[in-house]
Amino acid sequence: MSETKQPLPYEPKLIAEQCDPLTLRLGCAAGCWKGENYDMCGKPPVAIRRWTRDDGYDDCELLPKEGVYGPACKLHANHDVVPLAVILDVMLGDRR
Incomplete structure (x- = not known):
């Protein structure tokens, strides 16, 4: 097993960065x-979603192979998502 750990695609800290x-x-x-x-x-986001080439959008060839993270509304947050509140906690330093 390798000494270096690759971050998982759903680690909130990685996504927030x-x-x-x-x-x-x-x-x-x-x-x-x-x-x-x-x-x-443009609807208000409820989650951060990983947008990938197989999502079928016209500009999908412009996405990197691993995809990109971006906001998703309730309708479009149907897979590969992390709740927006989790990401905002990481961005703000989880001040609880």
Whole structure:
């Protein structure tokens, strides 16, 4: 077994380090149709989701193979998620 431990993709500290707080303000990162335009969902996030190439979005070839972490609303937080509260606790230093 290797001496170095690779972080798991769902470790809250790893995810918090990869999340840009400004991105959270933009809302859910899922792509969806809004009338005639294809745009970001933008609904309030409830979780941080790992967006991967097999999610089927038009720009999926721009994602790295391992995916990226970004905000997801209740509708789009259906897999590969960590609750937003957990990530915010890590970002804020869990001040409880």
